[in-house]
Amino acid sequence: MDKDKLFVSSYAPYWHNGSSLSVKSYNIILAALPAVIMGIYQYGPPALGVVAFSISFSIFWELIMNSVMKRPVTIGDGNAAVIGLLFAMLLPAATPWWVVLVGTFVAIVIGKQIFGGIGCNPLNPSLVAIAMLMLSWEAMLDFDEALVNYDLGFYMAYPLGALKHFGTDILYHYSPGQLLMGQQPGAIGATFGLGLIIGGIYLILRGFIRWEIALSFLAGIFITALVFNIADPEAYAPPLFHLLTGYTLMGAFFLAPEDASSPVNFVPMLIYGACAGFLTVLIRNIGAFTDGVVFAVLMVNVANPLFDKIRPKALGKGTDHA
Amino acid sequence: MMERPFFGFGRPKLKYAEIERLTQPDIRQVPVPAQITVFLDHAAEVKDLGLRQGTEVKTGEKLALYKDKKGYLIAPATGTIQNISENRTYTDRRFLAITIDTKGKDRWDTQFIDEAESPPGPENALAYLAFLPGISDFTSLIRMDNPLHTLIVNGTDPDLLVLTNQLVINTRPEEIKEGLSHLSKVTGASRVILVVPPNLRLQAEKVGAEIRVIDPVYPNTLPRLMVQGVLNQTVPANGTLTDLGIGIISAEAVLALKTAFTDKTLPVEKLISVIDKDNGVTCARARIGTPVREILSTLNISTQQGDRIVFGGPMTGHGVYSEDMPVLHHTDAILIQDKSRVVPSSDSSCINCGECVRACPARLPVNMLVRLLENGLYEEAAQTYDLLSCVECGLCSYVCMVHIPVFHYMMLGKHELALREAMEESNG
Numbered sequence: 104m105d106k107d108k109l110f111v112s113s114y115a116p117y118w119h120n121g122s123s124l125s126v127k128s129y130n131i132i133l134a135a136l137p138a139v140i141m142g143i144y145q146y147g148p149p150a151l152g153v154v155a156f157s158i159s160f161s162i163f164w165e166l167i168m169n170s171v172m173k174r175p176v177t178i179g180d181g182n183a184a185v186i187g188l189l190f191a192m193l194l195p196a197a198t199p200w201w202v203v204l205v206g207t208f209v210a211i212v213i214g215k216q217i218f219g220g221i222g223c224n225p226l227n228p229s230l231v232a233i234a235m236l237m238l239s240w241e242a243m244l245d246f247d248e249a250l251v252n253y254d255l256g257f258y259m260a261y262p263l264g265a266l267k268h269f270g271t272d273i274l275y276h277y278s279p280g281q282l283l284m285g286q287q288p289g290a291i292g293a294t295f296g297l298g299l300i301i302g303g304i305y306l307i308l309r310g311f312i313r314w315e316i317a318l319s320f321l322a323g324i325f326i327t328a329l330v331f332n333i334a335d336p337e338a339y340a341p342p343l344f345h346l347l348t349g350y351t352l353m354g355a356f357f358l359a360p361e362d363a364s365s366p367v368n369f370v371p372m373l374i375y376g377a378c379a380g381f382l383t384v385l386i387r388n389i390g391a392f393t394d395g396v397v398f399a400v401l402m403v404n405v406a407n408p409l410f411d412k413i414r415p416k417a418l419g420k421g422t423d424h425a
Numbered sequence: 426m427m428e429r430p431f432f433g434f435g436r437p438k439l440k441y442a443e444i445e446r447l448t449q450p451d452i453r454q455v456p457v458p459a460q461i462t463v464f465l466d467h468a469a470e471v472k473d474l475g476l477r478q479g480t481e482v483k484t485g486e487k488l489a490l491y492k493d494k495k496g497y498l499i500a501p502a503t504g505t506i507q508n509i510s511e512n513r514t515y516t517d518r519r520f521l522a523i524t525i526d527t528k529g530k531d532r533w534d535t536q537f538i539d540e541a542e543s544p545p546g547p548e549n550a551l552a553y554l555a556f557l558p559g560i561s562d563f564t565s566l567i568r569m570d571n572p573l574h575t576l577i578v579n580g581t582d583p584d585l586l587v588l589t590n591q592l593v594i595n596t597r598p599e600e601i602k603e604g605l606s607h608l609s610k611v612t613g614a615s616r617v618i619l620v621v622p623p624n625l626r627l628q629a630e631k632v633g634a635e636i637r638v639i640d641p642v643y644p645n646t647l648p649r650l651m652v653q654g655v656l657n658q659t660v661p662a663n664g665t666l667t668d669l670g671i672g673i674i675s676a677e678a679v680l681a682l683k684t685a686f687t688d689k690t691l692p693v694e695k696l697i698s699v700i701d702k703d704n705g706v707t708c709a710r711a712r713i714g715t716p717v718r719e720i721l722s723t724l725n726i727s728t729q730q731g732d733r734i735v736f737g738g739p740m741t742g743h744g745v746y747s748e749d750m751p752v753l754h755h756t757d758a759i760l761i762q763d764k765s766r767v768v769p770s771s772d773s774s775c776i777n778c779g780e781c782v783r784a785c786p787a788r789l790p791v792n793m794l795v796r797l798l799e800n801g802l803y804e805e806a807a808q809t810y811d812l813l814s815c816v817e818c819g820l821c822s823y824v825c826m827v828h829i830p831v832f833h834y835m836m837l838g839k840h841e842l843a844l845r846e847a848m849e850e851s852n853g
Contacts, residue, residue: 108728110733110744111733112744113770114832114836115743115744116739116740116832117740117744118823119825120824124827127778309432310435362778367782367783417811418662418787419787
């Protein structure tokens with residue numbers, strides 16, 4: 104046998120569709136850019152600082168954990184950068200550096216790496232970090248307090264906070280058009296609705312996130328908010344307001360569809376999204392927190408393994424419902 | 426390589442090649458090489474072997490393998506047995522490799538011609554046609570006590586870019602017709618259905634059998650899915666097609682039946698689709714047992730260290746490591762892949778993106794299966810997550826974003842389960 108000419112042998116298949124994790128990560132970053140750039144444009148260098156700091160420290164923690172856990176270096180897959188970027192997008196522009204440092208540590212180390220790295224995290228890492236900050240340093244994530252020194256030329260009260268404290272009377276300050284165009288105070292990457300929607304549609308069309316989750320999440324919010332609104336229009340805001348404020352669009356297109364913590368079958372994806380939307384509005388309307396997206400998505404993350412038990416019958420098993 | 430489309434939120438759509446794709450319409454004849462090798466499943470002891478080195482054989486001669494057990498070999502060429510060796514595959518299956526030094530012109534053995542004077546029937550087929558080209562074991566379709574009632578003749582091809590069966594339907598429908606009449610006599614099947622892709626419908630009508638047109642999208646021509654699509658019957662996960670009385674045979678094998686019983690010649694050649702590095706397809710005809718090297722040199726295809734040679738198509742084929750490997754009677758295609766296109770697998774953990782679940786034609790929870798199989802929990806994989814429903818298409822590995830060899834894990838799981846079952850049976 105010709106020992107100088109050996110061929111590469113492996114198991115089938117010998118073709119691959121060319122997809123890869125890094126391509127997916129970089130596309131998510133690309134899709135998030137419109138909203139992030141708008142945030143940086145509005146809030147200036149501090150916002151840029153938070154975003155850059157968050158991304159670099161996420162990558163740094165990932166690298167540290169790779170070497171501590173003696174695993175291959177995984178910063179090239181872009182997932183740490185995505186977590187860092189999404190985390191930054193949820194923060195107010197005036198967040199101090201040490202909060203970002205602690206937050207990225209929680210996201211990467213506690214949210215992701217201690218469970219075994221990518222794919223093994225039961226909860227969305229960025230949300231774990233933001234939830235921890237919300238509970239530990241409440242003032243840091245109170246947008247009215249954090250952005251007190253900013254005047255961007257529109258009504259500078261955080262819409263959900265204003266709704267919580269002053270009721271529906273103040274809603275005339277926020278027209279849907281303004282909300283869509285980012286004319287609202289809030290987190291760096293969560294206020295520019297149009298940018299988030301464009302990014303989300305891009306990700307759905309490219310197949311990087313599932314439309315089932317994004318749409319059912321939005322539908323869940325819309326329907327629940329509508330029910331509340333119909334029941335008592337004086338006390339509860341209309342559904343469109345809920346769709347365009349807070350972390351809703353971030354949640355629909357970037358947080359809820361995170362791979363490891365969301366289901367993969369069709370019906371479970373719909374239930375998952377709808378439950379997250381339902382819980383979001385419940386927390387906003389009758390709960391203690393101003394925004395419900397963070398805890399709503401974390402709650403359904405926990406229930407995710409149960410949702411995914413609902414799956415179609417496999418071929419050749421029992422009655423066939425093909 | 427077929428890339429993921431830019432807009433990719435649906436299932437992968439991989440279409441089978443159409444006959445127009447052939448780079449050359451004519452079939453290239455590969456000359457009989459100086460040495461041919463045949464591989465045979467082998468379960469007995471080596472000392473029981475009846476074959477000896479140095480035995481002179483004639484083309485088409487039936488050689489008894491063992492002294493007193495059943496089992497035979499049809500010599501594909503005239504020459505001398507140069508070597509007999511026992512080998513093991515990586516799954517620990519034993520097989521014999523028998524090498525024949527070919528000599529001069531073919532001298533045909535006449536035993537089959539003499540016996541084939543009697544009309545074609547199951548006894549004749551069992552005695553001579555175990556190596557019918559185009560099917561891994563033709564004799565498995567012949568059941569004396571409880572014959573199969575339905576046979577599906579596959580006029581499509583089992584994998585992407587393979588054109589072997591389509592070429593047969595396209596060029597030789599009349600001969601297929603004759604082959605089908607022999608097929609019914611040999612197997613006793615009352616219903617024979619010819620399955621073809623839409624573009625071969627007209628040619629198929631010349632065959633005069635019941636015709637079904639199949640949507641030429643992978644993996645519709647895999648056995649279990651074909652039964653589902655053509656007969657609207659579901660093969661139980663832990664059962665086989667034979668349990669339902671259904672068999673599948675390729676069009677090429679039917680043509681070989683015609684050669685055997687009408688032309689009274691034992692078929693010793695195999696039609697092979699050779700897929701070159703640019704995915705061009707050429708059909709070649711070679712003696713069973715011809716090393717790949719001879720076929721590639723006839724077709725002027727050059728290879729280098731680190732390329733890939735695959736027996737079969739890109740989704741379900743088997744990779745080989747040397748150009749010395751011979752084509753067997755069921756090698757439908759040879760795929761040559763340039764080393765720049767070889768996509769390595771990785772040991773990353775599953776990110777739960779769900780691409781495999783959406784691609785799976787058997788609706789398996791592949792994301793859960795891969796977690797269990799990586800940890801060797803084969804029984805749980807079969808009981809809770811339906812491992813045995815897998816139709817073996819390979820789409821899970823094809824779409825995997827982190828390049829996990831998912832399909833390999835699935836097949837390993839099935840293999841381990843089969844081993845355990847066999848062990849339990851032998852322990853009573």
